[in-house]
Amino acid sequence: MNAARGFPAFPPQRAGARFATSWWGRAWIQAMEDTSLDHVLLRKGRAYAKTGQVGPITVSPGRIAAVTESEYDTVVRVEQLTDAAWERFLDQVAAKAGHIAALLDGDMPHDLVEAAEGASVPLLPAVGDLEPECSCPDWGHPCKHAAALCYQVSWLLDADPFVLLLMRGRGERELVEALQRRDAPAPAPDVAGPVGVRAAEAFAMGVPPLPEPPPYDVVFTPPALEPAPEVDVAALGILAASAADRARELLLRGRLPELTEHQDHVRLAAGHDLPGERARGLDAAVRAWRFGGADGLEALETPWTPPRQDLARAQSLLAAGWEGEHPPAPETWRNRWTFGSLQLRYGRDGRWYPFTERDGQWWPAGPPERDPATLTGQAAL
Template sequence: MNAARGFPAFPPQRAGARFATSWWGRAWVKAMEDTSLDQVLLRKGRAYAKTGQVGPITVSPGRIAAVAESDYDTVVRVEQLTDAAWERFLDQVAAKAGHIAALLDRDMPHDLVEAAADAAVPLLPTVGDLEPECSCPDWGHPCQHAAALCYQTSWLLDADPFVLLLVRGRGQRELIEALQQRDTPAPVLSGVPAGAAFAMGVPPLPEPPPYDVPYTPPALEPAPGVDVTALGVLAASAAWRARELLLRGRLPELTEYQDRVRLAADHDLDLGLGAAVQAWRYGGAGGLDVLETAWTPPRQDLARAQALLEAGWEDEQPPHVESWRNRWTLGPLQLRYGRDGRWYPFTEHDGRWWPAGPPERDPSALARYEATEMT
C-alpha cells in the first residue's frame, strides 16, 4: 500500500508565472480545461493558484486533496490502473533500460507513454478522466477551487512525474521494487559507496578569501561608444555586491530606485538626488525610507522613546515636541523614527528637512547633541 505524499502550500507566485512547463504537465492541464464548461471559473482557478489560496496538497492513489480558500475541502479523483494494467506498464518500462533512468531523472519519456497507451495503459488523463469534488456551493465542473488545485498539481508533475504514477495507483518505491523482482538491471549510479564516503571523514575547508582587500578599479581605455566612467561605476558596484555576498551570504534586496541612490552615494554621481544621497550615506535603505515615507509606529515604541527623551534631560525641562506619526519636531530639529528602530536627525534648510547625521536608538542623544551644537 502506498503512503500518501504531502506537499507544502505554494506561496503566491510572481506576475507572469506559468503553469506546466513539462509536456506531461501540460497534458494534465489540458484534460482539466477541456472538461470545463465555464471559462470564468477557470480564470478564477488560475488566479487562486497563483495567489496561494490553496493549502498543502496531499497526493495518494486515485486522489489529490487540499483545503482551498475559505476552508473548502477540495478533491480531484483519478481512476487507478488495474493490476493487469500495471503489469503491462511494467513490461514497457522493463523493455528499455533508459525508461527507469529517465523517470529517476524526473523525466517522462514520450515513447514510454506512447508504448503504455499501445498496451491499453492510459497514464495521462484525457477529457472526463479528472473528477473534481468540493465542499463549496459552486456547481461548476470544476469549480474555481478544484481548478486551482489542478493547476497547482501541474507544478508538482513538472517537478516529479512519479506524482502521476502515484495518482494512478503506485509510487516510486513500489515501482522500483516491482522492477527489481523482474530482474531488471538497476540503473547505474555514479559516485562513492556510502561506507567509503563516511570512512573518509570530513576534509578541512579552505581558508575564506580576504574581505579587506581594497577595491582597485580596472584601467579602462576610452573606446568609441563606451562610457568608461559608467563602466567603472558598474564594476565597482559588482565588486561591492560580491563582497556583501561573501560576508553575509546574501545580498540586500534593493529596488531599482534604492540601487540608483546607492550608486550615487558611493560614487559621488550627480543624479539630482541630493537629499536622498545624504540620507543613504547616513543610514542606507533605512535612512532613505524615513526621508520619503511617514508611517505610524506602535504605541509602545513611541512611549519608550518619550521616556528616553525625558530621562535624557535629567532635571531639566525637555524640549517641546510636536509629534506627527513617526516624526517629532523639536524646534529646528526633527527626529524621524525608522522601521529599523532607530531615530534619524533632520534639520531645516530652505523650507525643507534634510538628513543631518547618523541615527541613534536613543532620541535624547540626538536632541541634546543638537542643543549643544546650537549654544
C-alpha cells in the first residue's frame, strides 16, 4: 500500500522565476496547458503559483491535492497504471542498469520513457489525462486554482521523478523493492525434472517487451556489395539503411506508421540523399519531411479544416503572446493563416508549421511549434 507524500507550501517566488526546467516537468505542464481553452485562467494560475497562494501539496496514487487561497479544495486526478502495465515498466527499468540509478539520482531518462511507451506504458500525461476538480465557483477546465496546483507540481517533478510514478500508482519504496526481488538469484534448476517449459506456461507468459533500440549515434553501414549485372548496388545500400532505420523506429515506438508510396519515397529521399532522378522535384517535400515527418509533409500538401476549438485556442495564444497592442489579423483559409510573407499551417498533430514565400511558392521554413505566437517572432508569455 502506497502512503501519500506531503510537501510544504511553496513561498512566493522572485520575479522572473521559471516553472519546470526538466523535460519531464515541461511535458507535465504541456499536458495541462493543452487541455485548457482559456489562456487567461492559465495566466492567473501562473500568478497564483508564483505568489504562494497554494497550500501544502499532498501526492497520492492517482491524485494531487491542496487548499488554494486558504479556502478552496483543489484536486487533480491522474489515471493509475494497471498491474500488468507496472510489470512491463519494471521490465524496462531492469533492462538497463543505469535506469534505477538515474531515477534515484533525480533524473528521468528519455530512453526509459520512450521504451515504456513502446511497451504501452504511458508515464507522462497527454492531453486530457489530467482531471481537475475544485470547490471554487469557476467553471474553467482547469480553473486558476487547479492550474496553479499543476504549475507548482512541476517543481516537485523537477526535484523527484518518483513523484510522477507515485501519481501513476506506486511509490519509490515499493518500486525499489520490486526491482530488488527481480535481481534475486533464481533457484537452481531441478536436474531430475523435465527439460524446457510446458507450452501452456509459455503462452501464459504473454509477449515479452522488445529490446531497447540502439543509440542514435550508432549509424548502420550497409555491407559492401560487388557490382552485378542489372543490380543497382547503390539502391540496395539505401534500402538496407532504410530497413535499419525502420527497425529502430519499431523498437522505439512499438509500431510503424502506414505510409503511401509517395510518403515512403519522400522519407527515403530525406534520410538518404537519393541521387539523380530519385530526388528530382522533391525539394519542398524533403524539407517538410525533415522538419516534421509525415505530419510535416501533409501540412505542405494537404489543406484541411481543423476543429473550431483548436483555432480558438490558437487565437488566444497569439493574442496573449503578442507584445504590441493588437496581434496581426491573418488571412485565414482552412488550416492556413497567412501573415504577409509568413504562413502558418495547422497540422493534424496539433502543431503549427511555418512556411515562407519563395518565387510564388510556399516553402517549409522550420520545425513546428504548438504556440503560433512563437513562430510570428513574438515572445510568448
